Amino acid sequence: MKKLKIGIVGGSGYTAGELLRLLIHHPNTEIDFVFSTTNAGKPLHVAHADLMGESEVLFTDTVNPDVDVLFLCLGHGRSRAFLEANEFSEATKVIDLGNDFRLLVDKEFQGRDFVYGLPELNKEAIVKAKNIANPGCFATAIQHALLPLANASKINDAVHVNATTGSTGAGVSLSATTHFSWRDNNFSSYKVFSHQHLGEINQSAKQLQNNHDQPIFFIPNRGNFSRGIYATVYTKFEGTVEQAVKLYQDFYNDATFIVISETPIALKQVVNTNKCILHVDVKDGMILVTSVIDNLVKGASGQAIHNMNLMFGLEEKTGLNLKSSAF
Structure with missing residues (x-):
């Protein structure tokens, strides 16, 4: 297979x-190119x-409109x-890592129709898609905890979520809450009950449980570590x-990167990997x-x-066979 030509915009950030x-x-x-x-x-x-020593590519302030895949790593709304x-070729497939096209009301733009890119939810649509709205990080962790319940129509009471992210979740730009002296040995909440990923x-x-109308009470936290999200999700449940x-x-039986653990889990099990445990x-x-x-x-x-692998018919784990470090 001919190698896919990749363009990355917003090339200086963490993503x-x-x-x-x-x-x-x-x-x-x-x-x-890396713009x-x-x-x-x-x-x-x-x-x-x-x-350093991995690539001879230089940053550029010009784009190639005919790349096969364009990854947008810009700030939200940009x-x-x-x-x-x-302008880019009609053949160029766009994968946006921001939040501009994630909601159904925003998915159509300049003739491009964006598919919400959660593979465990929309795999068939992603395979056929030309444009992808990549999910948010908190949203990814929380949705994986909720989707099996929604699929079985079992979200019938308020859902409570408490999730903590590392400092890289705030992006590469400095702010008052990302400085080492503030973040180290510290812990705080923000955007309580109003986070944009809700x-x-x-x-x-609602895509899986049409009658879903229960509130999701989400408390996002800042942790004093660099990478990862640790989320706990709970709601009423009738059953053992x-x-x-x-x-x-059963729900994740064919999901390549989802692991169901029989024992309690820890963040280090997933850092530097594409797994959700x-x-x-x-x-x-x-x-x-x-989660x-x-x-x-x-x-x-x-x-x-x-x-991208799904869109181009590649094996799902291609380039993603990654292992965490336990120590």
Whole structure:
């Protein structure tokens, strides 16, 4: 197979850095351009130190409109403006890692129809898609905890979510809450009950459970670690723990990157991988689902490459055979 020509826009950020780390060693891709107006003409390692010696590609402030795949790694709300200002071939497939096209009301833009890119939910549509709206990181972890319940029409009471993300979830730009002196030995909540990922979470739940109208109370937290999301999700459940586990095992039976653990799980099991590991328990009429992912891989760049593999008929794990480090 001829290698896919890849263009990356917003090349200086964390998600772009993860895309490059993975795509440089992907057997079916070659990097055509990495767009960054602030670093044009400089080697990739000026922004991504881990790429020193890995690639001779330089940042550029021009684009090739005929690339096979365009990854947009811009800040939320900026992908539309970039596509308005830059034309690409009809054959170019676009994968947006921002939030511009995730909701159904926003999925059509300039003749492009964006498919919500959660492979475990929309695999058949992704295979046929020309444009993908990559899910948010919190949304990915939380949806994997909820989708089997929605599929069985078992979200019939309020859902409570508590999830903590690492500092890379805030992006590469400095802010008051990303400085080491603030983040270290610290813990805080933000956007309580109002996080922007709630829209896509509710949308996916309703896709599987048409009558879904229960509130999802989501408390996002900032942790004092770099990578990963640890989410706990609980709601009322009628049934045994054995029935609950089987519900999840059956739903994710063919899911390449989902693992159902029989024992309690920890964040290090998924960091630097494209896996989502789930643990399911039932106590006192409540189901508790713990979900862990790497926010930059399964929650962003790895999932984007998974979508690309599906769109071009490649084996799903191509370029994503990654292992975590336990210590």
